[in-house]
Amino acid sequence: MILRSVKWLLITLAIIVVLLVVSVATITVMAVQKAPLVASTAPTQLDGADSVNELLGQLQQAFSRREEGHQVTLTETQVESLVGVLQRALPDFKGVVNITPVAGTINVTYAINNTGYYVNASALVLPGDSLRIEQVQVGDLTIPGRFLLGFLERTVNSYTQSKIATIALSRVERVTMRSGELTLDVGRLDELLSELNVVASNMSVSEQTxxxxxxxxxxxxxxxxxxxxxxxxxxxxxxxxxxxxxxxxxxxxxxxxxxxxxxxxxxxxxxxxxxxxxxxxxxxxxxxxxxxxxxxxxxxxxxxxxxxxxxxxxxxxxxxxxxxxxxxxxxxxxxxxxxxxxxxxxxxxxxxxxxxxxxxxxxxxxxxxxxxxxxxxxxxxxxxxxxxxxxxxxxxxxxxxxxxxxxxxxxxxxxxxxxxxxxxxxxxxxx
Structure with missing residues (x-):
């Protein structure tokens, strides 16, 4: 009787392993594509690098006056400039941003070691009273944005042993969009910055390397x-x-x-x-x-x-x-x-x-x-x-x-x- 139970347990485990392998293989096949989604070039994106100074000034003010609410405005030019410097350092990575009054899209492509295959991903961001990601597309896979945000929130909180992701998301009180421009109404940041100290403490190594x-x-x-x-x-x-x-x-x-x-x-x-x-x-x-x-x-x-x-x-x-x-x-x-x-x-x-x-x-x-x-x-x-x-x-x-x-x-x-x-x-x- 015991041998029979062990036998069925091993068979069940084998089936689970096979299903996991097949699932991973299927997801990999669906996520990888033969054509790139993005063909933008870093030199073109870097044309607007000087516009990032204005964004840095907004962020500096938000952090220095942490007990007040702030509006932070990001333009397509600013975001693409930051993407451009990343692409300059990692040539296999490409990204492009498009912001309209009704939605914003982020498209990225990563070339896999000159194999002729690409990982393509896109996200649809909507205006509203919080950060709303409608959906994320990875290759042929569609992931609900709410599910992904929740997963990332729990993962970051767990990894940092804090509530940093939850607090960060709660600071975004409104997202509005115009053509080529996204504005975040951000709540007071004192709690977020205090939580950063908790993260630093939780993740610090007691002994120096x-x-x-x-x-x-x-x-x-x-x-x-x-x-x-x-x-x-x-x-x-x-x-x-x-x-x-x-x-x-x-x-x-x-x-x-x-x-x-x-x-x-x-x-x-x-x-x-x-x-x-x-x-x-x-x-x-x-x-x-x-x-x-x-x-x-x-x-x-x-x-x-x-x-x-x-x-x-x-x-x-x-x-x-x-x-x-x-x-x-x-x-x-x-x-x-x-x-x-x-x-x-x-x-x-x-x-x-x-x-x-x-x-x-x-x-x-x-x-x-x-x-x-x-x-x-x-x-x-x-x-x-x-x-x-x-x-x-x-x-x-x-x-x-x-x-x-x-x-x-x-x-x-x-x-x-x-x-x-x-x-x-x-x-x-x-x-």
């Missing part, structure tokens, strides 16, 4: 060096020399060198780049209420902005997908074309790209120890960043458009190629 510990160590070490107290701007190579010299003393193997070089770059990004980079690294400040910073900022080519571009891009390269740091730097320059910005700068882009290359060679097992030795002997900034003479900068949106049109034009790519050529001539990056 080794990289965080080392980054905190190098931050304290560099802040205690004599150059940090200089009344005059100090070249970034002086900070790199101090940090890499100490890293060389601590490195007994290529793996050690990779770890310590990572920590030096991250510490410098926080110290002479911007203290907010620390939010990406972790809690490395000795005093959370007062961030460490040098008496005067670091410089490259006698410019503080170039030193910051270099070291922050290096840090982003360590923490982001390949290509993301360049995409972010490029997007920031496109934003600067608008009124009040410093204008598009190929000089800044050269610093971004140089920082990215430095991070690559400094944290590769085959070259990490060589970089430590090279930085100890470095004599000139031109060994880590190329000359900037002749590179255009300060271009307004009109001037940029007249001269380069978009970021895929021959004229634009020629400037980028020239920067790559100059960087490629530096011995440090010829490893």
């Amino acid at each position: 080794e990289l965080q510990q080392l980054s905190a160590y190098y931050l304290r070490y560099l802040s205690g060096r004599e150059i940090a107290l200089s009344s005059k701007p100090v070249s970034l190579i002086e900070y790199l020399r101090e940090g890499m010299a100490r890293a060389r003393e601590q490195s007994q193997s290529p793996d050690d060198a990779v770890l310590h070089n990572n920590a030096v770059i991250l510490a410098l990004a926080v110290y002479v780049g911007h203290h907010r980079v620390g939010a990406l690294v972790g809690d490395i400040q000795p005093d959370s209420e007062k961030a460490l910073k040098p008496r005067r900022g670091a410089v490259l080519h006698k410019r503080n902005d170039l030193a910051r571009h270099f070291i922050i891009s290096a840090a982003l390269e360590l923490m982001a997908e390949q290509g993301m740091s360049l995409a972010i730097g490029e997007f920031k320059e496109l934003m600067d074309r608008g009124n009040g910005g410093s204008g598009y700068s190929f000089v800044d882009l050269a610093a971004d790209m140089s920082g990215t290359e430095f991070a690559k060679v400094a944290t590769h097992p085959n070259t990490a120890m060589e970089v430590q030795n090279a930085i100890a002997r470095i004599q000139s900034e031109l060994e880590i960043i190329p000359p900037i003479e002749g590179l255009p900068e300060g271009l307004s949106k009109q001037a940029f458009t007249e001269q380069y049109q978009r970021v895929d034009s021959k004229a634009y790519l020629k400037e980028v190629q020239e920067i790559k050529r100059r960087i490629g001539l530096l011995p440090l990056y010829q490893k």
Whole structure:
């Protein structure tokens, strides 16, 4: 009798497994398609990158005045610009947004590893007294929007051990649409921001990782060096020399060198780049209420902005997908074309790209120890960043458009190629 029961149990389990496999296979087949839904290009979408400044200003006001309600307006141009920078970093991803007075649609396509197959998805968003997603289409599958929102709400709450998703959804008090524009009436955000602290506490790791510990160590070490107290701007190579010299003393193997070089770059990004980079690294400040910073900022080519571009891009390269740091730097320059910005700068882009290359060679097992030795002997900034003479900068949106049109034009790519050529001539990056 027992054997018979076990037999039927095994048969039942086998049937369940088969049904699950068939279901997954069926869903996969229905979700994958042979033609892309979206064919938009990032260069076209990035034309409106400067409009994102207005959106950032609205968000900053909403967060700073958290005990009041706010209206946040998003335009198709702003959303597609953000999609464009993501596509710039992830070429297999494409997305497009369309907003009308009666509905908004979001369409995305992801190419599967150059197989000729695509995952296509679209969502229909309706105006109303809350965030209303009517339906989501993934390939040939149709998912009710209410079901998907509920599933995502429960999943996020469960993962973060909080009510963050429920509170966030409840803050959206009204959604209105006009042609090319969506407006969110958002309730007071104080409860949401307080819940974010709960999330941070629930998801925090009680013990720092080794990289965080080392980054905190190098931050304290560099802040205690004599150059940090200089009344005059100090070249970034002086900070790199101090940090890499100490890293060389601590490195007994290529793996050690990779770890310590990572920590030096991250510490410098926080110290002479911007203290907010620390939010990406972790809690490395000795005093959370007062961030460490040098008496005067670091410089490259006698410019503080170039030193910051270099070291922050290096840090982003360590923490982001390949290509993301360049995409972010490029997007920031496109934003600067608008009124009040410093204008598009190929000089800044050269610093971004140089920082990215430095991070690559400094944290590769085959070259990490060589970089430590090279930085100890470095004599000139031109060994880590190329000359900037002749590179255009300060271009307004009109001037940029007249001269380069978009970021895929021959004229634009020629400037980028020239920067790559100059960087490629530096011995440090010829490893």
